[in-house]
Amino acid sequence: MLTLRGRPNGRPYLFVRVVSGMVTQGDNTNRENWSRLMQAAQDGDRAAYEQLLRAAVPFIRTVVARQHRRDRIEDVVQDVLLTVHRVRHTYDPARPFDAWLATIARRRSIDAIRRRGRIAAVETADDVAYETFADPGANKDTELTVQASGLGAAIAALPEGQREAIELLKVRDLSLREASQVSGKSIAALKVNVHRAIKTLRARLKGSRGDDE
Amino acid sequence: MTMSDTTDQLIARLSADAGPVHRLRHPLMRAAAWLGCVAIGSGGIIAAFADTSAFIGRAHDVRQMVELTATLATGLLAVVAAFEMSLPDRSRAWALLPLPALATWLATTGLGCLQGWIAGTPTDLAESTECFLILLGTSIPLGLVLSWMLLHAKPLAPASVAAMGGLGVAGIAAFLLQFFHPFDVTVIDLAIHAVAIGLVIAVSALSSRKLAAA
Known part of the structure; x- marks a missing residue:
């Protein structure tokens, strides 16, 4: 060839x-x-x-x-x-x-x-997580899972440093050392950013659930 | 396809970070260095403490001679294979290198065990426990040094490299044991040896990721 x-x-x-x-x-x-x-x-x-x-x-x-x-x-x-x-x-x-x-x-x-x-193997697709219980009120957590389709948007809305840390460490599953080499940031800075990003995402996702209720 | 910004930036960062590195020596030379240190250290201990006449007596029996040679060969070849496998461009077929010697070792040991069982050789549990401790006591320091040398190459598959190194260490430890325990193995001995060797290989493989990341 x-x-x-x-x-x-x-x-x-x-x-x-x-x-x-x-x-x-x-x-x-x-x-x-x-x-x-x-x-x-x-x-x-x-x-x-x-x-x-x-x-x-x-x-x-x-x-x-x-x-x-x-x-x-x-x-x-x-x-x-x-x-x-x-x-x-x-x-x-x-x-x-x-x-x-x-x-x-x-x-x-x-x-x-x-x-x-x-x-x-460890992730569950959203479409199997719709109705878990007959009582609609019991499905709050499931609804949150469904809303996870908006997770991508929530990550995109993060501040630059936090978004980069989440993408490298959680989405691409790189080690801290590898992520540090890719981003040029120190391991300590990445740890702080990923911690803050998770905190921000948790607050935003909880907030959006509260809005829906 | 053009190079993406991120790849471009990554190359710039890696290049900026690229200081001089010390090239690894040929794997055979590294294996020889480790084996040489083991030979010098164990030679001194054997000369001072071992029952060499009993060992020489064992070597006159053909089956036992084959067993001793196969044990030593398994250890040596597994160590060489581990050093080769630690490099990223070497074939995984190196893992097959010690297998014929290992098969001979297991077969001759099994045969000796069977002969002992037919002859009704009694089992001394205290002696078997002593063997177990000698095997582990020899394997741990040898294994630590070997792991350090192997993981210095930052292998792409540290667990399989460490497992092969563990087999090498276990083979050499089992050979050295013969200088201090020059008796035919019984079923209990065989089981205890298998547990000790399996333990050395498993611990090597499991600890490799942590050691590689250190």
Whole structure:
């Protein structure tokens, strides 16, 4: 299969993908260049690291796209970038960088699928939670669950810092350390923001229930 | 597809945060370093306290020789496999490496146990308990050092890496036990050994996530 990809300088180059294989073989010069950039990054060259990550994003996206819907790809790509950052000391410059990267991308992709499966296993859909009791007055909590469809709107209305903390830690299920790297905020600040966000959401949802009554 | 703002910002943050890192040595070298330390430490203890003549006596019996070799091989190969598996780009097939030795260890131990049962070898519960404590007492310090070394690679699947390391530690501890407990195993011994080894593997796997996050 032939694919056009973007180079760091913006010009496309030709990739030849091995059918059903995870390792994509591009031109050798580019691959060796990635290895050199990673070696320089391990030695502390930040510019080389940034260039490498930017060049690698389309490659990571291709690997992730095989297992994820379009709207979820970017989250998994970011997860892969965080993992690459965390384990960059394990890369051996004597080995091909693209194989190292493809394996990480594939594994994190699978982890994301499992994580979604775990979340789906413990969440209950709204439509099964309509009428729990014959007495309509007894269904107040159920009504609150139904109103949870407005949770997205309530999260969107949160102050920026609180919304970001909730999205990273509760919606995307990142660890505190990962969320800190994505947002650039300290772990303590994220803890405070997520605590405040939950408090705000609780107050707003209770308030909207009170309005309905 | 263009790069999203968040991905772009993430790359900028990661790059700004990217100081120099110390490259990990080859997994075989790291395994050799750990095994070398274990060999030096246990060699000294064996030379000072072990009943080496009884151990040598056991080694003259073919079945027992195979059992000892398989026990040691399980420990060594599981440690090598754990170091390989700790790296993100290594095949998961490394987990199969110690399996033939493990199967031989279990088969020869089971055979010895069966022979002992047919011959009516009596079970000494106090001695079995002592074995259990020696196995755990040896495995815990070895396992702590090994876990620290394995988790330094920040493995993507810390539980399976730690479980493999636990098998390695348990195999080596069971081999070292033979210097202090040079007797054929009974059914009770076998069960106690299995519980101790299972415990080491389970604790390694369960504690790995917390240790990896530390």
